[in-house]
Amino acid sequence: MHKVNIKFTKSSYFITDLKLCAVRLINNKKFPWIILIPKRIKVTDITELKTQDQILLIKEIVLASKVMKKIFNTKKLNVEKIGNKVSQLHIHIIARNSKDSSWPLSVWVVKGKTYSKSALIKITREIRKAFK
């Protein structure tokens, strides 16, 4: 398995591997929230990916977006490449809805809250299944 930054392994849980990206769940029950991490060494920005990987990235963003919209029954997604704190390239895909805890603001304005262990197992399983 491709090595992921220790900050990811601490705050997120493996869901599945796509061709380019590892998919992980962010442990924050306030928002259904996954990250896509391109399995490429020392890449911190989309511009550093090869052209073919850039195209794979948008395809996997679209695939993951469709999964999140379907499972969490929303049309509203936030898709974000931030990387201010963890420089390894990763894309946040967050299912939003008008009743969530920071709507209509960004998810970054509220503190996170972790899942229970059983909820974590349930949600990672559900998302993994939807990627198959």
Place this chain on the structure above:
Amino acid sequence: MHKVNIKFTKSSYFITDLKLCAVRLINNKKFPWIILIPKRIKVTDITELKTQDQILLIKEIVLASKVMKKIFNTKKLNVEKIGNKVSQLHIHIIARNSKDSSWPLSVWVVKGKTYSKSALIKITREIRKAFK
């Protein structure tokens, strides 16, 4: 010219037209900040773009990212599709650095500040030139 949402015309300034996207400067001098708006009717999410447009989008994100990194002399970009308030699909590309007013947090945690008219003309001109 493709119609853009009135909320964009109020808060941002035209820079240039790419094949898929209109490029506009967000009027917030706290961050060098542009948006890419795909010139497609009623599209609110990347998944709603046709496959060829999805590929054009990632190519134009890469082009715009390179422009922003070069002009503002940084390796750190935030690339974000949010759209909670304005649903028409648009991608934020923000040049960040460790001395900016919300680093390492998201740009969404601080209030914006508008440019002076002369600064606005200067920066839109400079970015426009870099896209040529």
